Each structure stands twice: as C-alpha cells, then as structure tokens.
Amino acid sequence: MKKKVVSLLLVAAMIMTMLAGCGKDSGSTDTGSSDDGDGSVTKTEIGEYTEEDPYHLVFSYVEFYEQDDDARAAVQDAINAKMIPEYHIEVELLPLQYADYQSTIQLMLSGGDDLDVMPIFYTFASSWINMGGIYDMAEFMDTEEGKAIVEALGEENANVGSMNGVLYGFPANKESVELGGLCMRADVCDELGLTEKYGLEANKDAYDGTYYDWSVAEEIFAAVKAARPEMTPLYMYNSDQLVRFKFFDELVDGFGVLDWEADHASTKVVNKFETETYKEAVTMLADWYDKGYIFEDAATDTQGTASMMKAGNTFSYLTAIKPGFLAEAEAANGGKCYAMYFGDHKEGGLSTTNVSFFNTGISANSQDPEMAFKFVSALYADAELMNLWQNGIEDTNYKVLEDGTAFFVEGEDGSNYAYHQNTGWFMGNQFNSYVWNDGSKSADYWTLLQSHNDWAEYSPAFGFMWDSTDYSTEVTALQNALETYRAALHTGSVGLDKVDETIQKLNDALYAAGLQDVMDAKQEQLDKWLAEQK
Incomplete structure (x- = not known):
C-alpha cells in the first residue's frame, strides 16, 4: 500500500471550492481526524481520506473454524459498505490458520508486508516488540477512540497489554476469571x-x-x-x-x-x-x-x-x-x-495473562497507525462492525430471534454454515455482539458473564508482563526440568510416600537450570514496573 495523500488535483479543487464559498456555507466539512461519516475528509498526521479515497486497511485474525470463501468475501463487502462511508476505511480481511499464525505474522513483520491490525498472543509480544514489529498505541489513548476502548474494557483491562512501556494490544472483552x-x-x-x-x-x-x-x-x-x-x-x-x-x-x-x-x-x-x-x-x-x-x-x-x-x-x-x-x-x-x-x-x-491472552494490536508496518487505531476502537465500540465480522450478514448468515439473540438461518447449523466466526473471545468486544443462542443461552448471557468477572480480585502485579527475551535459554531448560516431574506430581500418581522426595528433585533440577537467575531478573523487572505505577 502506498500512503494515502490528497492528490494535487484534489487540493486544487478544494482551494477553488473554498474561494467560491467565501462568505457563505460551502457545504464542505473539515473533520480533522474525526470520523463522522458525513462525506468529509478524515485527516491524520500522515494522510487524508474520504469515501472516494479511503484508507486501505489489512485486518489479520485467526480463523479457528472453516469458512466459505465466497461468503467471507460477501461479508467483507458488507463491512466495507459500512466502514468506507462512516470511517473512510476500506477493510481487507486476512484470515490465518492457527497452526500458521505465528510464523505468518513473523514473516509479514520482518518482510515489511502490508499489515495493519493483528492478533498478538501474549507469549509472542516480547519478541515482536524487540524486533520493532509492534506499534505503541499509548499516544492514541487520550483520543475519542481511546476513550471508547477504556469505556468498553475498563481502565485496568484497557492498559493490561503493555510491556516495557509499550502498549501493544487490547484484550478481548470476555469472561476472564477462572472460578x-x-x-x-x-x-x-x-x-x-x-x-x-x-x-x-x-x-x-x-x-x-x-x-x-x-x-x-x-x-x-x-x-x-x-x-x-x-x-x-x-x-x-x-x-x-x-x-x-x-x-x-x-x-x-x-x-x-x-x-x-x-x-x-x-x-x-x-x-x-x-x-x-x-x-x-x-x-x-x-x-x-x-x-x-x-x-x-x-x-x-x-x-x-x-x-x-x-x-x-x-x-x-x-x-x-x-x-x-x-x-x-x-x-x-x-x-x-x-x-x-x-x-x-x-x-x-x-x-x-488471565486477561491479556490474545490481544488486538497494530503492526509497525501500518502505513497510517492512526487509521488502524480507529478500526481497533471500532472493534470494541461499534456493535455493527463486531456483528458483521463475527456473525456475517443478517438474514443471510444468521437471523435475530424474538428475544434478541441470534442463530443460524434456516437450513444451516454448526455443520454446514457458510459464515460464522464464533471467536468473540479472541479479539474485540464480545459483549457488543449478539448472544449466539443454540437453545442454551438467554438474552442476558453477556450480563451474566460480566457478573462472573466481578467476582475476581486483581493480582498486585496485574498489568505487568515479564520480558524473558534475555533468558530464553534458561526458560526452555526450566520447562524441560518441570516436564520431567510435572505429570506425576500434578495428577497425584507420584504417590503420597514420594511427594517430598520428588518435589526436592524437581527443585534441584530447576535451580540447576537457572531458576534463581530468572527469578532475580523477574523481580527486578516487577519492582521497576511497580515503581512506575506510583
């Protein structure tokens, strides 16, 4: 993608319109960086976009369930029928298979491929940040779009996807506490x-x-x-x-x-x-x-x-x-x-990591991160967009039931549907979409899940993300040491008479693999993070 800039002809046309309209309402509106969908120009520090010349945005996500290609293309068209006039954004859907997700994103980031919005699994965050592949979204949090994300997630959850001072992603709005x-x-x-x-x-x-x-x-x-x-x-x-x-x-x-x-x-x-x-x-x-x-x-x-x-x-x-x-x-x-x-x-x-599991972030490859952020915000604040992406086109891919929940159209079910992502737990605001009702869920299901979250107490280190980049060798050795004893200890099959002995063997192996160095580095990072929160 080339950066979207106003052409010389368009600039000339705008100047002529302004001159012709001196002293009266010309009918044109300069919205700055706002998205009010009235045919005006959306300006960012990088470019200017209109309904006729929208920003082309590549939205990558993991497609956990197989979708019909033609149905997905129709959904993309429906998304753009909304996004182009309202946001001046033309969306290109880029579905990825889970098995290939990490390697594909890694290659796209390192190769400079067109990529704007992407899923970030928390264990990949440190390496992608360190390679310069993730855009820090902190600068946008005081905007209307940033405030919309905070309103959807709450202050704590909206800022949980941070590492080393980089706000790399927002978690999905879903149930997070594991009672x-x-x-x-x-x-x-x-x-x-x-x-x-x-x-x-x-x-x-x-x-x-x-x-x-x-x-x-x-x-x-x-x-x-x-x-x-x-x-x-x-x-x-x-x-x-x-x-x-x-x-x-x-x-x-x-x-x-x-x-x-x-x-x-x-x-x-x-x-x-x-x-x-x-x-x-x-x-x-x-x-x-x-x-x-x-x-x-x-x-x-x-x-x-x-x-x-x-x-x-x-x-x-x-x-x-x-x-x-x-x-x-x-x-x-x-x-x-x-x-x-x-x-x-x-x-x-x-x-x-209970909350910041998969996160929605922006690639450093984005040609206009501010426009990408507007799309990210819409995934949390715009119910129509979330429903289109998740459920498809109403009366084509799903129907709305009398109680306000949604389900497959006649003739389709979980085995033969054309389009149904069913991944609101993965990216965006699940609570902004229809409750998918297979007969087991009521219209207040999202409210029940939110109430479930309310039983949680935050860890004092909530928001801290350990960066193990410099200790990857030790962490691998520690994982191997744990795996030697984990199954026996964590299923009870070690036997009561061998518990103390096996725990000691495990700890000896862990310290030999570098546990103390890892713990010291983790404490140092945590202490620094805690000091920054005051």
Whole structure:
C-alpha cells in the first residue's frame, strides 16, 4: 500500500471550492481526524481520506473454524459498505490458520508486508516488540477512540497489554476469571443423595459466592467409590490442572510467581515449587490417588473429559465453570451434569495473562497507525462492525430471534454454515455482539458473564508482563526440568510416600537450570514496573 495523500488535483479543487464559498456555507466539512461519516475528509498526521479515497486497511485474525470463501468475501463487502462511508476505511480481511499464525505474522513483520491490525498472543509480544514489529498505541489513548476502548474494557483491562512501556494490544472483552470446581454426573448425584445435600440443580452454574473446600470433594469421592467401585470418582489426564486447586500469579511462565493464596498483596517473586501452597495441593492429589479416587492412568492419558464421561466410567472432572457451562458440558458429555464450585477463597484471582491472552494490536508496518487505531476502537465500540465480522450478514448468515439473540438461518447449523466466526473471545468486544443462542443461552448471557468477572480480585502485579527475551535459554531448560516431574506430581500418581522426595528433585533440577537467575531478573523487572505505577 502506498500512503494515502490528497492528490494535487484534489487540493486544487478544494482551494477553488473554498474561494467560491467565501462568505457563505460551502457545504464542505473539515473533520480533522474525526470520523463522522458525513462525506468529509478524515485527516491524520500522515494522510487524508474520504469515501472516494479511503484508507486501505489489512485486518489479520485467526480463523479457528472453516469458512466459505465466497461468503467471507460477501461479508467483507458488507463491512466495507459500512466502514468506507462512516470511517473512510476500506477493510481487507486476512484470515490465518492457527497452526500458521505465528510464523505468518513473523514473516509479514520482518518482510515489511502490508499489515495493519493483528492478533498478538501474549507469549509472542516480547519478541515482536524487540524486533520493532509492534506499534505503541499509548499516544492514541487520550483520543475519542481511546476513550471508547477504556469505556468498553475498563481502565485496568484497557492498559493490561503493555510491556516495557509499550502498549501493544487490547484484550478481548470476555469472561476472564477462572472460578473452578467439578462437573459431576447428575444421575450418580441423585442416586447418592448429593443433589439434595448440596442443593444441586439442573442448569445451575452461575456463581453466587457459594463454594466448598476441597475436603468436601474428598467426601463425595469416597461416597462414589463405595457405591460405584467400578467408576473413577475423578478423571484427570496429562494436562496441567493445578490451577483448579491453587491460584498463583504465574508472571507469564510460572518460573518465579506471586503466591496469591498465601498473601493476596505480596509482590515478592518466589519459587512456586517450594511454597507450602504448592506442597499442600500436590500432597492432597497424591493422597486422593492412593485412595483410588483419581484415574489410575492420569499421568499419561490424553483421552479428554468428554470421552470418559460418555463412556460412563467416570463420575467427575475438574473444570473452570461459568454461566452457560452446563449446557455445553452436557452436550459434550452426552448426559445431565451438575456443577459445584470449590476453592480456598470466595473470589477468584486475575493475573495479567488471565486477561491479556490474545490481544488486538497494530503492526509497525501500518502505513497510517492512526487509521488502524480507529478500526481497533471500532472493534470494541461499534456493535455493527463486531456483528458483521463475527456473525456475517443478517438474514443471510444468521437471523435475530424474538428475544434478541441470534442463530443460524434456516437450513444451516454448526455443520454446514457458510459464515460464522464464533471467536468473540479472541479479539474485540464480545459483549457488543449478539448472544449466539443454540437453545442454551438467554438474552442476558453477556450480563451474566460480566457478573462472573466481578467476582475476581486483581493480582498486585496485574498489568505487568515479564520480558524473558534475555533468558530464553534458561526458560526452555526450566520447562524441560518441570516436564520431567510435572505429570506425576500434578495428577497425584507420584504417590503420597514420594511427594517430598520428588518435589526436592524437581527443585534441584530447576535451580540447576537457572531458576534463581530468572527469578532475580523477574523481580527486578516487577519492582521497576511497580515503581512506575506510583
């Protein structure tokens, strides 16, 4: 793309119009950098754009689900039918496959390719910033567009995507707090009297502050094992699920953390694997495993919860729970389920990476970052744009139901639709789009999710992003050391008699891999960041 500038002919025409209109209203409007859609000129420090000569913007995103090419092209046309007259922006959609996302963006940034707005996964932020590939959006935050983003996300979340003083991206507006517990088979709960004892109800999954200590879960597992000896009380598999039991602010990679469970206000970077919080969790799991409550092949199994629940040989599994969770779980598991919240605290913890997961940012390749920022802002403030990108064209790709929710048009469903992104959790303001209603969600679903977020307490390091660029070798070595012991410790299969010994071996390996150097550097960066917040 070449920079958009007003041609000499257009300049001459404007001068003639101004001269001819002296002393009267000429009908032309100079909007500066505003976008009021009245046919006026949108000016930035780099260029001037009109409906006839709009800024050409390349919008890249990950397309997690296959779309019909012709349908996507029609949606792009519909987006431009809105964006060109209202914003003087012509949008080119650039969908990427997740498997190729990182490498494609990296090549585009290094090659100087046309690219304006892009998704930034938090683990890629440091390298893309250091290579000069990301545009710092801080300068735009005092504009009307910046204020619109703050209004959508809130002050804390709007500024969470920062590193080394660079505002690199905005998180999606979605549920972020991971309040966890158990998803359990309803028939077994009914049979054992658990339903009545704990007030379990069909479709009751919204958190109201009621939660149980994990010792209650152990009592439930014992009852299940006694009544159904052929059934595994708790299915766990080879995936790190320790977060369901204890919350640490992982400070990105988990090597040097804040022990939030021990002290919500602490900013001291500690070795997670030496804390009493960690030991308590893995000891409990080992005890459960020895008692036969946990799936015996948990350390190596990769089947996943849906397969095990459908097979009928497991009672429960660990999961994050939120409003609408049970409907989705029941569809996946093939049967009725109940949800129970468990934990140590009434509230959940929010760290930088809970919120700043995928982020919406601007490429340094953008020919006019100010215009790119206007588009970014629209993803958070303009419901029509968000619906077009996510759901397509009304009455062609989706229909609006009587209650104000949306669903596929007649003849289409989740298996044969032409266009339906279903990725509002990924970029932009999900709460600005229609609630997608497959029969399991009500029109107030976004309000319920926002209420779910309100149960969170921010970590004192919220907004801090550890830059591990200079310690990439150590971090890789640390990950390898952890992986040697993680599955056994985090599924309980290490056995109660081997917990202390295995934790010691893990910590010896971590320190040998450079943990102390990483922790020291992380503490230094955190202290500097904290000082800048005062």
